[in-house]
Structures are given as structure tokens and as C-alpha cells.
Amino acid sequence: MIPKLKHALWERAGADLRILVEDPVEEIVLGDEAGQLERLVELLAEGGRPVAELATALAAAGPWELDASDVEKALEVFDQLGLLFDASPDGLTEWQRERYSSNLEFFATYASLARRPADFQRELLDAHVVLLGVGGASAALQALCGLGVGRLRLVDFDLVESKNLVRQFTYRAEDIGRPKVERAAEWVRAFNQEIAVETVFQRVSGPEDVPALIAGADLVLAGIDQPVAAADWVNDACVAAGIPYVSGGGQGSQLAYWSVDPGRSACWRCQSSEKAAKAGELAALVNRFEGDLPSANRSTGPVVLHLMGLISLEIVRYLTRFAEPVSAGRYHIVDLASGQSSEREWERVADCPVCATAPARSAVEGG
Ligand SMILES: [Zn+2]
Numbered sequence: 190m191i192p193k194l195k196h197a198l199w200e201r202a203g204a205d206l207r208i209l210v211e212d213p214v215e216e217i218v219l220g221d222e223a224g225q226l227e228r229l230v231e232l233l234a235e236g237g238r239p240v241a242e243l244a245t246a247l248a249a250a251g252p253w254e255l256d257a258s259d260v261e262k263a264l265e266v267f268d269q270l271g272l273l274f275d276a277s278p279d280g281l282t283e284w285q286r287e288r289y290s291s292n293l294e295f296f297a298t299y300a301s302l303a304r305r306p307a308d309f310q311r312e313l314l315d316a317h318v319v320l321l322g323v324g325g326a327s328a329a330l331q332a333l334c335g336l337g338v339g340r341l342r343l344v345d346f347d348l349v350e351s352k353n354l355v356r357q358f359t360y361r362a363e364d365i366g367r368p369k370v371e372r373a374a375e376w377v378r379a380f381n382q383e384i385a386v387e388t389v390f391q392r393v394s395g396p397e398d399v400p401a402l403i404a405g406a407d408l409v410l411a412g413i414d415q416p417v418a419a420a421d422w423v424n425d426a427c428v429a430a431g432i433p434y435v436s437g438g439g440q441g442s443q444l445a446y447w448s449v450d451p452g453r454s455a456c457w458r459c460q461s462s463e464k465a466a467k468a469g470e471l472a473a474l475v476n477r478f479e480g481d482l483p484s485a486n487r488s489t490g491p492v493v494l495h496l497m498g499l500i501s502l503e504i505v506r507y508l509t510r511f512a513e514p515v516s517a518g519r520y521h522i523v524d525l526a527s528g529q530s531s532e533r534e535w536e537r538v539a540d541c542p543v544c545a546t547a548p549a550r551s552a553v554e555g556g
Contacts, residue, residue: 192264192302193236193276201227212298217270225253229263236276264302274300279307289337299511309509314339316508319403321393321423322412323373325488327359328497329410334377336505340385341377343370344402346392356493393419399426408507409434410500424449424457424543431548433507435500439488444496445522448503452547454518455537462538492525
């Protein structure tokens, strides 16, 4: 372990050491009459020293008496304050460190002495995500490739149509008439040769189709809107396989996304039985997201990019656990006119037959 200070400024104020943290901006004040902490912070900002070397350098710097255990205690406090990360070698190649440098800076905010920024990136590099549908989800595909998700399976039966080009920017006018999966895979390969991409040109026409399509996935992005029953099929297969999935849609004045964390959150069937129980009260809202209303796709480019951005970030939560998922067993709804968001949690049905099929999973994965 090589402790290093995250982006921060500091100054002395009498007997105090004031540390200004960059993200989120906040001030931490520590009593430091003798100046030991200030010197330690300087050494941590320089970085490159394991604990024993830090102790030696700190002991040599002042009139104070201290040993490695004193330094360890101070590091523990700094770590709890979110000031440190471990800068020891992380196994990424130079190419990866350059390519994913902004990802690593992003994860540095959530890193600690126990978890290096590259450890989060490694989770993405090792992840296998299945996209059931690469229509609107093609925007999430691009985000996932930028993140460096290492393995992708693209499933779709649609051909590129002129009307898709209002929101599906992976496709070009010259692609009209070609299978979306074919063109999307070409895009991925041209974008990043390190990503393994597999295509399945297949219509999901029954529940028996889904298990093979999601096999081996760490996460599924469910982007199939037809037939409506596909939402149930995907739910049932993912829950039984213990694979989390994220889904969402935009209709009219709102967009919404949600996810199911098998065995940990309510599933789509729980939501359906809740809806049936509260028919009338919830139906008007929920119907919009299920496509029961006369079909009219009003999703413009910004709506889909916004939705897929939110979904992609939720996928990063699932894959890296930099934070807990925010949409497990609930709708996250954004009102497009006001920009305001709200959420609606589903009740978990105690005797849900689908939730009962979820395999036992550890309390937290990906950590
Ligand atoms: Zn359920």
C-alpha cells in the first residue's frame, strides 16, 4: 500500500490544520499544534512512500517521537475522512491508463486505501454486459464502450430505419436496411479493439429464448419494447439467473428507468401485482411505461441520451458498487418539462413466485 492524498489544499491556522477538499468542496479542520499532521499531509501529497517510509520521513522531520503505528492511526483517520487512496501499482497497461484516465479520476473520488481507482476500472474491464435491444440502447452502448466494459453481447432483430436516426446516433444514413447488431458491432470494434463484442441477430419471441441470451452476463440492459410480455420474460430469466437488469423508457412528458437486483429488490412481477392491487391509482402512471397506450414513439435525441446516460451510470453502480444502485425495485422518473425527478418504490411481494427463484447472493458484490 502506498497512501496518497486526493486533490486537496491545506494551510495552518494557529494550532489547526485546515484541509480544503476539492470533491465535494468541504473543509476539514484538525488540531495540529506540533505540526506533525501538516508534515504528514505534505508527504502524502508527494506520494510514493509505503507506511514504513512515511514513518521514517515523518520522524526525521521534527522534534516529535513517533513510530509506524502512530502513522497507521493517522492514516486510518485520513482514510475515513475520504482523503486518501492507494497509489500502489495497479496492473493496468499504459494504454489503459491513458485511455481511461478520466474514468480513473472519476473513481478516485470513491477510492480509499482499501480500493484503488484502477480496481473500479478493473471491474468494468472484466464485466460482461448483454444488451437486449440496440435501438435507443445504442446510446448506452457508446457510454459502456467509453467506460471500457470488456465484453458485450448485442441482441436485436431490427434493421436500421430512417426514423431511428433522430435518436440512435450509432447508425448512419448509409446503414439503413442493415441489421442494427451488425452495424453496432462494427462501431464497437472501430472504437476500441480491446472490447470483445458478440452479436445475436434474433427476435425474442418467447420466454424460452431469454436464458441463453443472458447466460454469463454480469448485467443486462433490457431494451426490448415489443412484445410487451418481453418485460416479464426478461425479468423472470434474470431473477432466476441472479443477474441484475436495468430498463427504462421515455413517453411523452416523462422518462423513467428502473432496475431489478434479484433477491435483493422487488422484481417486475412484484410491481405487476402491486399495480393490479392498486389498479386505478397507479395504472395511469405505470401504463405509460409499459407501452399499453397507443404506440407513438415521441423519444427525441435529447430524451434518449438523457435516459441512457442515467441508465449507464446506474450500470456503473451495479458493476463497480462505487455507490449502491438507486433504481433497484423503483422507478426513477424525470419530468422533461421541469427537469425535476421523483421516484416511486415498488412493494416487494412476500410470496412472489419469481423472487423465490433468485439464487442466494452475497450481501454486496463487485466490492
Ligand atoms: Zn418479485
